Amino acid sequence: MTSAQARDIQRDAAQAALAEPGVAALQPTLADRLAAATAAIRPTERSTHLPAAVRVERLTATPGWRVEVRCMLHPGHRALDVARRVRERVRTTLTSNPTRQVDRIIVQVTVTATATRGRASA
Structure with missing residues (x-):
């Protein structure tokens, strides 16, 4: 697995999850918060941070991928x-890309919280 493949899958999975009605956000982690803080300090640098709420790993027993998405709901x-x-x-998005060979x-998908008035409750 190349890191570029994993990043592409992670990005596509995050976009697909956020496009689903009912999803308020992806579950922020400490890494997400640190990336946001860094972007606020250095706004001229373009952030390439992908949300840690989407984890991607290559399967070892059989060819393929495991994708974990953690999201918060409206x-x-x-x-x-x-x-x-x-x-x-997410599955449809990842398998419909003709340039990506997915066996x-x-x-x-894990729902971690429900957003209420701009805040999340567990």
């Missing part, structure tokens, strides 16, 4: 329904 959305739709959207892809 209020009023059922976690199970949104998680299923996110999983399907097998496993997508795991």
Whole structure:
């Protein structure tokens, strides 16, 4: 696995998850917060930070990828329904790219919180 492949998959998975209705944001981690703080200090530098809420790893037993997406929901959305739709959207996005050869892809979605008035509650 090249790091470029993993970054492309991570970026595409994050965009697909965020495009699903009901998803408020990807779960921020300490790395995300540090990247945002750095961007605020040095606004002229372009950030290439990808959200840590999307993890990508190459499967070792069989050819393919494992993608984990951690997201927060808007209020009023059922976690199970949104998680299923996110999983399907991410899988479809990653397998429909003709330049990417994907033998097998496993997508795991975890809903970590529900956003309420700009804040998240666990």
